[in-house]
Amino acid sequence: MSALPPAEAKEIEAKEIEEGLVLAPRFDAQGLVVCITMEAATKEILMVAYMNELALDKTIETGIAHYWSRSRQSLWRKGDTSGQVQKVLSIEVDCDQDALLLRVEPGGDGKACHTGRKSCFYRRLADGPTRRLEFA
Amino acid sequence: MSALPPAEAKEIEAKEIEEGLVLAPRFDAQGLVVCITMEAATKEILMVAYMNELALDKTIETGIAHYWSRSRQSLWRKGDTSGQVQKVLSIEVDCDQDALLLRVEPGGDGKACHTGRKSCFYRRLADGPTRRLEFA
Numbered sequence A, B: 001m002s003a004l005p006p007a008e009a010k011e012i013e014a015k016e017i018e019e020g021l022v023l024a025p026r027f028d029a030q031g032l033v034v035c036i037t038m039e040a041a042t043k044e045i046l047m048v049a050y051m052n053e054l055a056l057d058k059t060i061e062t063g064i065a066h067y068w069s070r071s072r073q074s075l076w077r078k079g080d081t082s083g084q085v086q087k088v089l090s091i092e093v094d095c096d097q098d099a100l101l102l103r104v105e106p107g108g109d110g111k112a113c114h115t116g117r118k119s120c121f122y123r124r125l126a127d128g129p130t131r132r133l134e135f136a
Helices: A006-019 A053-062 B006-019 B053-062
Strands: A033-039 A045-051 A066-069 A074-077 A086-093 A099-106 A123-125 A133-135 B033-039 B045-051 B066-069 B074-077 B086-093 B099-106 B123-125 B133-135
Touching (some): A045 A066, A045 A099, A045 B033, A053 A074, B053 B074
Parallel strands (some): B033 B099
Antiparallel strands (some): A066 A074, B086 B099
């Protein structure tokens, strides 16, 4: 059995990541994968956070969103202190498996953002060439 | 003039990032910020990519989505080769300014994913405790 030329081996590997039927996230150097969390009912983006292998395991196991807190360097079951637990309705993965999309049903008062807002995306760039933001 | 105690200075800085009206993305160690691209009309997530300062400048300046290709290490005007140019309708930023959300109007055949699909998120985790994916 001879090894494949590197270019061909790489192509087969890419194909498996892109068209395969096994969830195999490509965690980054910090062991993290970016995760977009969307409210299933409205398609509103609530937040962007990160998962490590443990957070992903816990999310799959329990059906409740778990993330990895980069600032606290700890597993973070969203809503543990705030009550805004997120029930996961589906987990999607992108073509190269380095991003996840969670569709969730938010619990508690539904304010996913630590600033007390429903979504972390509450500001948009104002028209024009400046970098001025306005509240959405 | 005496300097503020570090904890207080940090709190004021966080407040400015979270409640301020200046777009000031917190680029990571690689100079990148994650960017979610949504089709404005349907709220479908098309892709997740990264921007550096240059890509963000070009996007604001032209109203056309530019990203930073991590694999090619180069500025990437989406659609330059494929025709799937993305007209940017709005740019939103999250609370801690380390993620962007672009609402776009896709051009060309509208297939944002390099695999020939409209969205990069074409697989979801199947029900059950396994890691099996199914096509959405």
